[in-house]
Amino acid sequence: MSRTIRTPRTPLRRPRRAQQLIAVAAGGLLVLSACSDDSDDSSADTDTAASDSTDTAASGDALATAAVANADGDELGTATITDIDGETSELSVEFSGLEPGMYGMHLHAVGTCEPDSVAPDDDSDDPETGDFLSAGGHLGSDDHDHPDHGGDLPALLVIENGEGTLSVTTDRISEDDLLDDDGSAIIIHEDADNYGNIPERYAEDGPDEDTLSTGDAGGRQACGVFE
Numbered sequence: 001m002s003r004t005i006r007t008p009r010t011p012l013r014r015p016r017r018a019q020q021l022i023a024v025a026a027g028g029l030l031v032l033s034a035c036s037d038d039s040d041d042s043s044a045d046t047d048t049a050a051s052d053s054t055d056t057a058a059s060g061d062a063l064a065t066a067a068v069a070n071a072d073g074d075e076l077g078t079a080t081i082t083d084i085d086g087e088t089s090e091l092s093v094e095f096s097g098l099e100p101g102m103y104g105m106h107l108h109a110v111g112t113c114e115p116d117s118v119a120p121d122d123d124s125d126d127p128e129t130g131d132f133l134s135a136g137g138h139l140g141s142d143d144h145d146h147p148d149h150g151g152d153l154p155a156l157l158v159i160e161n162g163e164g165t166l167s168v169t170t171d172r173i174s175e176d177d178l179l180d181d182d183g184s185a186i187i188i189h190e191d192a193d194n195y196g197n198i199p200e201r202y203a204e205d206g207p208d209e210d211t212l213s214t215g216d217a218g219g220r221q222a223c224g225v226f227e
Contacts, residue, residue, distance in 0.1 A: 060084055064178045066186050066224030068095065071115040071131040076222050079186045081178065084169065091153065092167045095188070098158045104193030104217025105166070107151030107173065110136035111183020113223035132220040135185040139177055150177060155193055184226050191218030
């Protein structure tokens, strides 16, 4: 009887080219995985940094806050001054109910907001009266001309819906300035502030005393005492 001899099958082998492609693909997956991990770590670091920054800003100590109203007593909003690092502070304002436009806005040296009042330093026989003159001049006006007073600020832009917001960092004021014996106030004026900029083509002698004092920002339409 004859027997059939079966030859053991040789295991199939992938061609060398296929093995190389598989190796390359595997390496690519490892690289992508590593990049993904790095990206996740970077994103997490960025999120953490942003969160820390927000927490730091939010944790600042409020030095003073003012409720701002017009001469009729209508409340328009608030102004808050927050300490940042002991040397600089942030002023944030939020107003509504104003006419659209650009208005001068300053910190004033006396914390008294009285309609139809007299300036505290006006001792003349016939003193001028006007809304919120009781708040005196700009904070820090004894040492500098406008716009370098401690209380000088960027203009307030009120948009069409009557709202105006502003946030500015300053190193010109301190808690002692704001809350000294006679206090301080924030004033929204009726006109824009020219910041003492009077070109020679308009005035050969430059800005006059009124311009260097107030920036020609006009009357006072709103006031708030810092507390």
